[in-house]
Amino acid sequence: MSEQPLSRVTLFVAAGLAAVLVAGVIIASQVLGGSESDEAAPTTTTSQAPRTGPLALAGVDAPDANAPECAKLVGALPAKLPSKGDELARLPLADPAPPAAAAWAGDRGEPVVLRCGLPKPEHAPTESLREISSAISKVKWLLVEGEGASTWYTVDRPVYVALTIPDDAGTGVVQEMSETIAKVLPVT
Template sequence: MSLWCHWGVPDSDTGAPPRVVLVTATVLAVALAVAVAVFALTQRSSSDAAGPLPLVPVPAPAAGSPACTTLLGAVPTELTSNGTSLKVRELAAPAPPATVAWGTDDPLVLRCGLNRPPELTPTAALRLVNGVQWLQVPGEGASTWYVVDREVYAALTVPDSAGTGPLQTISDTVAAKLPAKPLKF
């Protein structure tokens, strides 16, 4: 009697199933597990994207100002980032005042009427983008860009994976709707 199994022929000594059956069953089990995991991830992402975006409120004493009303009334319903169109996202209740967000996975968030950022000092490095002075405050996985030369402070939080398009578009909107003012330190 033979102690090894020929391809597809049961081992008469042990009564074990043929090797081809074991390999096929293993491959099918792994493929099924992968398919279930991909389906679960896809469904979770779809349901997260479809639902309102919860945001933590931050102090925004000038959120009800005419300047914030003007700015938020003029922002586009879509932004383009790295060639991808990001649509305005519904905010979960209670939504922070004077706030709008775009995108699903790593949303961009614009807030208006904020307090002066503490990082704004006479020696802070500012960037001029399409006629608007911005202060970049890097964070973990995203940067927050503060408009610092208008009558209200606004902040655009942008994921590190985003392109420069959203900052340029929001700069154009700010420049068109809010007149420049001298910096306040």
């Protein structure tokens, strides 16, 4: 069978259909979604509403929360914590508040939460501990990183303390809390 060349009419019809298809795509994009020159629409982030009222904290397993060391620590906690040039104010906790717990935050954003009297944190023997030096002594912490926040656990005091810090809070929080813990709780 021999191949016959396409006729001029067939070529013009094919070119015309292609042009109509391209024109249809351009018109549809104009009608449904803008033009080629449009830039991506700016995204807006929704900020949290200003914080009002006491903060509700869920209870966690804290078998030593009523220990005298936790009472001493909670009584010595600062009213404010430094956070990247700002100050986080201590928040009232909603009833029923878990024992030996405290929280700090700004007007918006996630709070910093301290809990005292927790069980010994599980960690592999090869995990490295972080030492934060204070004017009094060093405090050894186990850092457990999470999504959006990290939790620091004291591992060298008579009670275990957990300090959960949002990623955007900076390092001033753990430094200030190391000072407070070093003053109040002896090294074990």
